[in-house]
Amino acid sequence: MSLELRPFTLDDEEAALRAWRAFQGTPFVFLTSYYEGQPWAEYVASLADYREGRNLPEGHVPGAMLAAVVDGVLVGRASVRFELNEYLAAYGGHIGYAVIAEYRRRGYATAILRQALRLASAHGVSPVLLTCDDANVGSATVIERCGGELESVGPDENGVMFRRYWVRV
Numbered sequence: 015m016s017l018e019l020r021p022f023t024l025d026d027e028e029a030a031l032r033a034w035r036a037f038q039g040t041p042f043v044f045l046t047s048y049y050e051g052q053p054w055a056e057y058v059a060s061l062a063d064y065r066e067g068r069n070l071p072e073g074h075v076p077g078a079m080l081a082a083v084v085d086g087v088l089v090g091r092a093s094v095r096f097e098l099n100e101y102l103a104a105y106g107g108h109i110g111y112a113v114i115a116e117y118r119r120r121g122y123a124t125a126i127l128r129q130a131l132r133l134a135s136a137h138g139v140s141p142v143l144l145t146c147d148d149a150n151v152g153s154a155t156v157i158e159r160c161g162g163e164l165e166s167v168g169p170d171e172n173g174v175m176f177r178r179y180w181v182r183v
């Protein structure tokens with residue numbers, strides 16, 4: 015499988031916004047910090063700032079929001095945080111990922127996480143903190159397939175049980 019993780023570009027607008035809409039009404043946001051009606055070029059520029067650690071809103075950390083592409087088709091995304099703030103250290107972890115519903119169960123999340131772990135390591139992040147809801151069997155399986163060692167299962171800030179894993183990269 016040739017899955018590529020790369021920055022979102024101007025050409026991704028239609029597919030990325032379609033995915034963003036498809037995730038509305040789910041607990042997961044496909045395009046972090048994107049707001050309805052935001053010009054796509056402005057959003058893409060904000061992602062470049064986020065990668066470089068420029069103009070970050072108070073409390074935000076540098077990181078990369080990346081498109082996961084297979085044969086030119088957007089199938090998912092990854093968010094790799096190069097640092098942790100208090101919230102990420104407690105709940106969010108270093109890496110978030112999502113696969114668009116019609117492309118699930120093809121090993122894409124596993125491929126996304128493997129590459130995201132390499133990128134985190136290249137930015138000096140080790141070990142990597144990964145979290146998922148205790149009920150999210152798919153995500154827990156993906157994390158364990160990528161070497162995640164379970165640290166704990168406990169309630170998050172809303173009382174929802176979640177798992178904390180570490181991966182030594």
Ligand SMILES: CC(C)(COP(=O)(O)OP(=O)(O)OC[C@H]1O[C@@H](n2cnc3c(N)ncnc32)[C@H](O)[C@@H]1OP(=O)(O)O)[C@@H](O)C(=O)NCCC(=O)NCCS
Pocket residue numbers: 042110111112113114117118119120121122123124125145146147150151152153155156
């Ligand atoms: C969780 C998610 C990322 C998994 O993506 P995916 O591309 O389907 O994952 P993979 O194909 O790499 O799955 C790897 C393994 O996980 C397990 N798995 C994946 N989805 C599963 C599900 N819904 N139920 C049970 N097991 C599941 C399977 O064992 C699977 O291997 P198999 O297909 O060979 O049996 C995807 O369902 C998703 O984007 N969900 C919404 C967002 C989300 O939860 N993100 C993670 C937040 S921590």
